Amino acid sequence: MPSGRVRWYDANKGYGFIAEDSGADVFLPSAALPAGVTTLRKGTKVEFSVVDGRKGPQAMGVSVAASVPSLVKATRPKPDDMAAICEDLIKLLDSAGNTLRRHRYPSQVESKKLATLLRAVADNFDVQE
Template identity: 75%
Template structure:
């Protein structure tokens, strides 16, 4: 049974392509995905059988061997490093809370800095596989 990696897959379009280990591009229709699998990420390792379709080779009998590694999970900071970041963020939020208690928003530069920091920390916590 040939194997390869998902080159791309679009669940909305209902198809994608696999690049087999021997370099051949194989059409991947959504209908051949295993039960319970609705989408595949680029780089997922798959095994499949090949059928000669009207427009070229087409995958059938697909098996997902290994999902693609999460780039976000691989590049996010270590938990020990996040401790210091979260503690500093708490201090900044506490300062912003004190300004708000006095019925004033923090200064524009401080607000932008806080918003940017919140987004960055949220991205580190939000791992989508």
């Protein structure tokens, strides 16, 4: 059974390509994905069967041999550190809420700092598996 790595896959388009270990590119249609799998990340190692399609070799019966580890997941803070960050963020949000209760927005500098922190914390929570 041939093997290779996913060169790219676009779930919206419903296809992608596999770089076979021998160097050839193989078309990867969505119908070839394993049951329950809707997308594959670039670099995922796969095994598959090859059939001749209308435009060249096409993968069928794809099975995931090894997925690429998530760099974001590997570099995210430890849970204890994230808890401290969340507690500090709550204090900043509480301060902004008190300012808003007085019918005014926080200063532009404070607002920008708060928005940057919210995005950073959200990125640490929003890790795609």
